[in-house]
Amino acid sequence: MDNPPEHWDIAIFGTGLSESILAAALAKAGKKVLHLDENDYYGGDSASLTLLELITWADERSKPTQQKADQTSSAYLLAQCKSFIDIQYGFPSSSDEATPDPDFMKDSRIYAISLLPCLVPASGPIITSLIASGVSRYGGFCLLNSVAMCTPLDDKRPEDEWELKRVPSSKEDVFKDRSLSLLDKRKLMKFLMFAASDAENPPELEGQEETAFLDFLERKFSLPKSIASAISFATAHCSHIADKAVPALQRLQRYLRANGRYGNSPFLIGHYGGAGEISQGFCRTAAVQGATYILGRKIEAINHVPEVPAATAAKTESGDAPKGPHFSIRLDGFANPVTADVVVSTDSYLGYLNSVENRASLEPNSMTNGAHYLIRGIAVLGSPIKFASAGANTTATQEEAGSSAGSETNPPEEAPGTCLVVFPPVTFEGKAMEPVSALVMGEVSLSCPTGRYVVYLTTLFKGDDSATSPPNPSELLQPYLDRLLRFTSGGADSKPLFVCYYNQRLSSALGPISSTGSGSTILRLNSAPPMDAPLTEAADGATTEAERIFWEIMKFKTDGDQDIPEGFWPQVEQDGDDSTGVDEEW
Amino acid sequence: MADNAETSAVPDKPIQVKLVLLGEAAVGKSSIVLRFVSNEFQANKEPTIGAAFLTQKCRLEDRVLRYEIWDTAGQERFHSLAPMYYRNAQAAVVVYDVTKATSLEKAKSWVKELQRQANPNIVIALAGNKVDLVTASSAAGASGAAASNGDDDEDEADDATATPGEDAGEAENPEGLRQVPKDEAQAYATEAGLLFFETSAKTGEGIVEIFTEIAKKIPIDHILNGRGGASRSAAAGAAAADAVNLQNNAPKGKSPCSC
Numbered sequence: 152m153d154n155p156p157e158h159w160d161i162a163i164f165g166t167g168l169s170e171s172i173l174a175a176a177l178a179k180a181g182k183k184v185l186h187l188d189e190n191d192y193y194g195g196d197s198a199s200l201t202l203l204e205l206i207t208w209a210d211e212r213s214k215p216t217q218q219k220a221d222q223t224s225s226a227y228l229l230a231q232c233k234s235f236i237d238i239q240y241g242f243p244s245s246s247d248e249a250t251p252d253p254d255f256m257k258d259s260r261i262y263a264i265s266l267l268p269c270l271v272p273a274s275g276p277i278i279t280s281l282i283a284s285g286v287s288r289y290g291g292f293c294l295l296n297s298v299a300m301c302t303p304l305d306d307k308r309p310e311d312e313w314e315l316k317r318v319p320s321s322k323e324d325v326f327k328d329r330s331l332s333l334l335d336k337r338k339l340m341k342f343l344m345f346a347a348s349d350a351e352n353p354p355e356l357e358g359q360e361e362t363a364f365l366d367f368l369e370r371k372f373s374l375p376k377s378i379a380s381a382i383s384f385a386t387a388h389c390s391h392i393a394d395k396a397v398p399a400l401q402r403l404q405r406y407l408r409a410n411g412r413y414g415n416s417p418f419l420i421g422h423y424g425g426a427g428e429i430s431q432g433f434c435r436t437a438a439v440q441g442a443t444y445i446l447g448r449k450i451e452a453i454n455h456v457p458e459v460p461a462a463t464a465a466k467t468e469s470g471d472a473p474k475g476p477h478f479s480i481r482l483d484g485f486a487n488p489v490t491a492d493v494v495v496s497t498d499s500y501l502g503y504l505n506s507v508e509n510r511a512s513l514e515p516n517s518m519t520n521g522a523h524y525l526i527r528g529i530a531v532l533g534s535p536i537k538f539a540s541a542g543a544n545t546t547a548t549q550e551e552a553g554s555s556a557g558s559e560t561n562p563p564e565e566a567p568g569t570c571l572v573v574f575p576p577v578t579f580e581g582k583a584m585e586p587v588s589a590l591v592m593g594e595v596s597l598s599c600p601t602g603r604y605v606v607y608l609t610t611l612f613k614g615d616d617s618a619t620s621p622p623n624p625s626e627l628l629q630p631y632l633d634r635l636l637r638f639t640s641g642g643a644d645s646k647p648l649f650v651c652y653y654n655q656r657l658s659s660a661l662g663p664i665s666s667t668g669s670g671s672t673i674l675r676l677n678s679a680p681p682m683d684a685p686l687t688e689a690a691d692g693a694t695t696e697a698e699r700i701f702w703e704i705m706k707f708k709t710d711g712d713q714d715i716p717e718g719f720w721p722q723v724e725q726d727g728d729d730s731t732g733v734d735e736e737w
Numbered sequence: 738m739a740d741n742a743e744t745s746a747v748p749d750k751p752i753q754v755k756l757v758l759l760g761e762a763a764v765g766k767s768s769i770v771l772r773f774v775s776n777e778f779q780a781n782k783e784p785t786i787g788a789a790f791l792t793q794k795c796r797l798e799d800r801v802l803r804y805e806i807w808d809t810a811g812q813e814r815f816h817s818l819a820p821m822y823y824r825n826a827q828a829a830v831v832v833y834d835v836t837k838a839t840s841l842e843k844a845k846s847w848v849k850e851l852q853r854q855a856n857p858n859i860v861i862a863l864a865g866n867k868v869d870l871v872t873a874s875s876a877a878g879a880s881g882a883a884a885s886n887g888d889d890d891e892d893e894a895d896d897a898t899a900t901p902g903e904d905a906g907e908a909e910n911p912e913g914l915r916q917v918p919k920d921e922a923q924a925y926a927t928e929a930g931l932l933f934f935e936t937s938a939k940t941g942e943g944i945v946e947i948f949t950e951i952a953k954k955i956p957i958d959h960i961l962n963g964r965g966g967a968s969r970s971a972a973a974g975a976a977a978a979d980a981v982n983l984q985n986n987a988p989k990g991k992s993p994c995s996c
Contacts, residue, residue: 290821292983435812448815
């Protein structure tokens with residue numbers, strides 16, 4: 152491509168959720184933004200993919216490690232192969248497990264399978280940003296319908312029968328729940344009042360900084376283990392058995408307050424795969440504000456140019472060329488490199504950096520042993536999860552029961568369009584298992600065809616200094632999927648139409664990279680989901696990270712001639728900016 | 738918030754129609770919308786910045802359609818349009834420039850892309866814009882604009898007809914600027930099942946007609962029955978009922994301990 156030399160204030164590598172929010176905020180603040188992604192789809196590590204795209208995604212990330220490939224694979228892909236490991240997929244219900252049923256693949260494009268499944272708290276940074284940026288008008292959301300706990304009937308024998316029980320989602324639900332004793336209800340209400348209260352430094356928390364949340368609930372509020380477990384894992388969404396009380400309580404307080412804002416659930420699910428679609432919305436907003444998008448181009452190198460060569464400086468009459476130290480980015484098929492003052496990059500693109508002194512410290516390789524991983528599974532089911540509906544154990548359902556005789560033996564069931572099933576930690580064959588969550592999305596989420604359900608299984612693997620590698624994801628998660636299948640209308644014998652398992656590395660926290668000299672800098676954006684509550688905190692975490700980088704850039708770019716914006720998003724759109732709708736009839 | 742108020746104030750509820758614009762850079766996509774929406778024309782318009790989408794109502798017999806018109810926002814420049822752009826679009830206007838043969842080729846590839854990505858019932862109109870340049874009255878002043886449009890072209894080098902036309906500069910016979918014969922484009926449109934118009938955003942020729950003809954062709958009952966979603970219109974309907982609109986639902990100040 153015979154592109155003219157072009158210069159940008161900021162080049163952002165990666166179109167994941169965090170990067171996209173950043174691009175939109177910078178573009179709205181008047182910066183000239185170039186946004187690149189080596190994939191030919193938006194969303195990077197938070198993309199929503201069709202089935203075929205997901206299979207390609209999996210193949211691309213598993214092959215280079217098997218073959219020599221170092222020459223042919225891009226630095227991006229090699230980095231991706233370190234972030235996403237042990238990928239395996241199959242089609243269990245197909246006659247040949249390795250090849251899909253063609254009928255099943257016909258619907259490939261109707262699927263929007265998320266690489267970053269998330270529940271969006273109804274209030275918090277991402278919702279604020281969606282509204283303030285106007286991106287909320289591009290995409291729809293639905294509520295998370297139900298939360299359930301799946302627990303062994305006998306704690307000591309997790310290999311036996313498990314039961315599925317709805318977690319009350321409102322005060323009324325708690326009162327109606329017949330499985331709770333009056334005393335337990337009182338204790339639970341007392342705790343919930345405490346959790347939602349504004350009190351600063353409540354006496355209950357004194358000296359509890361290091362206490363695990365479960366212990367705290369059992370000791371300070373004398374809650375029985377089953378209730379403490381439901382609060383920790385299904386309400387505060389702890390991802391680890393030893394999660395600390397203070398951060399868990401902070402999350403819980405936010406979720407309790409979020410409940411009721413948009414309906415009877417603290418959480419929203421984005422249509423069309425959530426994070427990937429939201430990323431596209433932010434990218435469109437950035438583009439509308441003048442950001443340039445280049446997708447699906449191989450990046451050849453990112454070079455730091457400490458000084459503008461005299462020859463280039465001479466051509467700088469347009470004002471559209473670098474005035475000082477900058478980065479020069481070579482793209483496959485582009486005759487001229489593009490340039491930018493500031494580079495923002497996720498870990499996957501750091502391999503392209505040349506001549507930056509501290510490059511070595513940026514490489515994912517050099518990260519310490521004992522990385523943490525999310526163990527993930529994706530499954531497509533042909534039938535819904537069913538469990539007792541909200542009022543199943545209550546007198547309130549007798550009206551319904553009257554109309555459908557024989558409901559004594561068949562308590563009313565619901566097959567929610569979206570639900571979260573939480574498996575609390577258990578000791579299985581002498582091994583302590585972390586909590587596992589299964590987020591189920593039906594067609595109401597617009598991410599799969601009618602009658603299909605996409606299940607996202609997630610659990611945390613905490614590495615330690617002994618450099619242990621994460622377990623085989625399918626061996627660990629498949630028993631949980633099997634347990635879940637028993638509660639589908641298809642029954643225990645039904646097989647998923649598709650499964651994919653992988654381990655996602657959570658990058659260790661490298662600090663922001665020091666400036667590479669005056670005039671230009673590179674900033675490392677951490678696009679990995681958080682370790683604590685990855686399902687409910689990922690979207691807010693991505694927003695907070697985008698905001699952090701935004702202010703880093705604003706601080707850096709304060710060369711006097713530009714005003715620092717007052718907020719992350721401009722106040723109100725004074726100039727009719729977005730909806731210029733003239734709306735006149737003719 | 739303001740536009741919500743507007744919507745609810747309308748007596749007979751207009752039918753929302755999402756319409757997307759496609760076409761090579763600088764063929765006049767935004768100018769067509771600007772002409773349609775506010776009956777204006779800006780010569781030397783900057784590349785699109787600043788409008789997420791524009792809206793315009795269109796009355797058709799007893800029904801009112803409210804077009805929500807999405808511009809590419811420059812994301813077409815490096816072929817980076819997001820699937821979200823095509824999602825649930827019920828209509829598309831694919832624009833080319835009658836003075837530039839390659840722009841019709843680009844338009845054809847956009848039509849293919851729409852047939853691949855968009856909902857199968859989408860109504861597509863092909864618009865050959867800048868027809869004022871090839872009609873005697875207004876050709877002289879605007880020919881410069883046509884010649885300056887070549888900046889973003891990528892893969893047209895092997896097109897024999899591309900260059901001479903642009904060099905024509907002050908053509909005495911304005912028809913000489915034309916690189917896409919009307920009947921050729923019409924034949925392609927008929928074959929591909931597209932509506933076809935030659936338009937001028939500058940004079941307004943053909944603009945209103947495009948949107949009226951699209952309005953006539955849109956399967957309105959289909960939209961009313963569930964947002965016109967492709968093979969899952971039932972789901973789209975269900976989702977629409979369940980959907981949460983972040984802007985409509987201001988915090989309700991419900992008691993914090995509602996759990």
